[in-house]
Amino acid sequence: DESSLTGESASIKKTTSALASETLLADRNNMAYMGTSVATGRAVGIVVNIGMETQLGRIASDIVGSVAPKTPLENKLESLGKFLGIVALVVAVLMVAIKMIIAYGDETANLKEVAVEQFIVAIAIFVAIVPEGLPIILVITLALGMRNMARHKAIIRRMKAVETLGSTTVICSDKTGTLTKNQMTARQLTTTEGTFTISGEGFKPQGDLSYNGNVVTESELSGYQSDLAFRLSAACLSLCHNSQISKVDGQWQALGDPTDSACAVLGWKINGNVRKFAQRHSRLHEFFFDTTRKRMSVIHDYEGERWVFSKGGAGGYVKLVDWKIKDGQIVPIEKKDFDLASVANKEMAGQAMRVIALCARRLEDGEDMEDVNTVESSFIFLGLVGIMDPPRAEVKDAIEVCQRAGIRVKMITGDQQYTAEAIGRELNITEGGMPPVNGSALSGFNDEQLSEASNQASIFSRVTPEQKMRIVSSLQEQGEIVAMTGDGVNDAPALSRANIGIAMGIAGTDVAKDAADMVLQDDNFANIVHAVEEGRKIYQNIRNFVRYQVSTNVAAVALIIISTFLFGWNLPLTATQILVINILMDGPPAVALGVEKNHGDVMNQPPRPVDEGMPNFRDITLIFYLGAVMVTGTLIVFFLAGGGVDTCELHPLQNADEAEFDVALCTAGLLANEGEITSEQSAAIAASEEYHAGLFDHAQTMTFSVFIVYQLFNVMNCRSNKESAFKLGIFSNQW
Known part of the structure; x- marks a missing residue:
């Protein structure tokens, strides 16, 4: 074997x-x-040969020397990480360089203060642009996918x-x-009285016989067993073998030659337990299979007489068969019978079946049952059995x-x-x-x-x-x-x-x-389909949380750049707020996206292109669109909350009468030369700075709150590429 x-x-x-x-x-x-x-x-x-020079050893060498390539996701996330890292570095360096050049040309600027301020901005950009939680979220998502696949026995x-x-x-x-x-299985039994197809798998002795496409019932089977050709064929299958069919740990197993085992299982399907059947019909003698004769013959006490049952390659019986069974009677075999058997043989062979011929004869009193040439002669042709290893x-x-x-x-x-x-x-x-x-x-x-x-x-x-x-x-x-x-x-x-x-x-x-x-x-090969479906769902979820995280990070970076570089404002978010956004608002929502249920039939879609990026063009378009919406709304809130107000300036929604300081005195004090500032102007400047500090804290808090609300809407939007959160169900994902 x-x-x-x-x-x-x-x-x-x-x-x-x-x-x-x-x-x-x-x-x-x-x-x-x-x-x-x-x-x-x-x-x-x-x-x-021994050791590594054997066929097994060579196979072991091939396994050891085989290096599995990186997965597509590994390659894509590695590329994404490198890209974001380079972008963060370039943006941070350019921001610091441009600001330092501008400050260097301004005689009133304090270069040290500008350098410290821009260093903080650079760190904020790094923190905002790099999705630090992505590797952890990826591991969690894949681990949950492993759990789901295990439920399908994968x-x-x-x-x-x-x-x-x-x-x-x-x-x-x-x-x-x-x-x-x-597990070799008998699929067809052709006797001189008709052809039966057999269902069932492997060594499990359970299955149906069908005649002309109709399943044979138990009562009909009893009727067939009264037919001599069918009864002798079933006896040959049940007795002419040396296999042991048994159930071990819930699995049916066969010990012996695969062809023997297939015949024994078919005999079990017809006659019941072949061990008990053999006990009722004791074996008297046996001629083992050999490559010269290409058959096996046994002599049993069957129905009170000595019967020879033989099975083997069909070609080896042509000169040994003299009889057939017709209408329950043993009659001489004719050339047309050999022709019909040859046609049936070729048909079964064309279906990848191994064809086994079944023959029998009754030993007369006085015949020597130990002489193989005497025993294996003048056979009655019973039929053909088609055996194959069938698909699951x-x-x-x-x-x-x-x-x-x-x-x-x-x-x-x-x-x-x-x-x-x-x-x-x-x-x-x-x-x-x-x-x-x-x-x-x-x-x-x-x-x-x-x-x-x-x-x-x-x-x-x-x-x-x-x-x-x-x-x-x-x-x-x-x-x-x-x-x-x-x-x-x-x-x-x-x-x-x-x-x-x-x-x-x-x-x-x-x-x-x-x-x-x-x-x-x-x-179960079908579980591969479940695993592929789970894998596709996981990849789609990974795309969703990458789109969510990157769009959030793009919005945060754009918010920092636009507010500090274009408008000259201070950072709209503190370092602590940026960390909270990256850790608390990036992580848990992304995990929830990672376990999102499957939306749509992913198994009716072709595999994604191998060279498709992560994110792909559509995702990039959505990322910048979502980022633009979040940045625009957050900047408006930051401005209206007073985040862009400088010393001696009023909240955009306030007028001079509502101010907590004298705007004119404050402005005059800023424009006055050193040593020429009056006490009233100094008091106005101090009041303005206190007003500005409180206003800026309020603006940062408002910006932080609005940005988080945007993220909550964003995570709902990223749950699916096609369906809205309302159609999916707001609470359908309990995570």
Whole structure:
């Protein structure tokens, strides 16, 4: 069983024949590999590699050497941080430089006082323009996203995966154990009396038989069991195997050859518990399966007689079958019967099914049951069983949702091409401008050919772990955000290299889980859709709180620059007020935006462009629009509250009669030369300064209050790009 290494569900028959050195891993049937298991038989081998030189060791080396790229959000926020830092530095330096140059040309100016004042302004600009709380808010938002994903059985091992899922443009998935359950299942039973389809998944002995599209009821099944062909077929399935089907920790498991197990499960669906059935019909002798005969035969005491039940490759029975069952009677088989069986065989093989023939015969008294040539002769042909590793029930719908969301799904498997194509057709993973590509062709591709194949082909078969990693890397070089899903050791390098690796929690190996960023606890592929939806929602919320924070910071900086540089006023906000705005009014509202519910169907929208900025052009437009509204309103309030009043000047809404000082004496005192100021003028100037100080404190308080009110309206406005807060519900977000 090499499924964990190559992805092929069926057991591989091993030989001692020499093979070409360039033979692909999955086709090297003269080698046994570390980490695989023996299904049947025994052998003696020569150890040719150990440790890191084994296939497992090479895979481990690929994992260690693989460096996952930065997430799109990391790159965008890093760019945003650098940009804001540069803007803050440039604006602060220009402000200080221009003010100092002006002061240097003014003989009456005190350069030291101007320098101290401008230093405070520069610090205020730095504090106002840099969103200090953004990293903390980002971590909180991603952590809450991890919690939400865990509710859908998606365990995030690395926090970056939360956001990356929302950026995913391509999902590359292994087949065996991911799109399928890696449990061979009988899907069709064709007897000489008709064809039955079988439902159910994996080793779980529960499912329905359908005849001509109609589910067979229990009473109808009893009727079929009275039919000799059907009854003998069911007995052959229930007795001719060496598998053990059992329930362990709530999961149905099979011990033995996958083909044996599939037949045993089908026998259970028809006859009930196969262990009890075998106990009622004791085994007398057995001829084990071998690669020469390509069949297995057993002799059981069945219905009071010795019966031989045999199963194996259909081609091996052509010369051994003499009889068939028609209308409940055993009659000679005809050439047309072989032709019909051949057609059924080809039809099932075309659906990626492994076809097993079922035969039986009754041993006459005196026949030697230990002579294989005697026993395996003059068989009655019972029918054919089609076995495959079927897709998981939830996968097809999940893939449709992904495709509707603009996410391309590609199958990358080590299994045979015809099997991959059949599963691809069933799951609708057949879109693309290139037919399926196999590993042999892939090994000869240069970088340009690989780039074309990875972009256009949807199915890759017979690929090695190294080739899986090459495909993922090629897609990343084309600007795609790649999610890789898998469960086996052979998937680990690609899981590690992908932007986000997703491993199966139940069927997945420890190596795959360790290499992954996310683990699906219940192996449900559909949970990837929930995770992508959560990731998109989180990214949208991050955009919303970035827009909120940056628009607030732009307004605060513009307020400082316009009031101090253009109008020559003092700072409209104190350093403490700026800190309160940045810490208290930036943080909690931004966290609330980070947990905003999903508005609209994000899964009906295409993935956002990889090169889209954070913020994008639309966000930047909104940021400056919102900032302009806040600055304009706040400046008006600051001015009307008396923030622009200088010494000896009155509040804009007051007249001279209402003044608390003599404006004329105060003005004359300011214009008088030193030593010529009268006591009345000095008193008027002192009263003006006291009046001005109280007025300015009042103006700063009013400005602070109005700015906070603007922020409250702004945070409501930033909850959605399209819907108003009234439509969303003012209190729908309890945070």
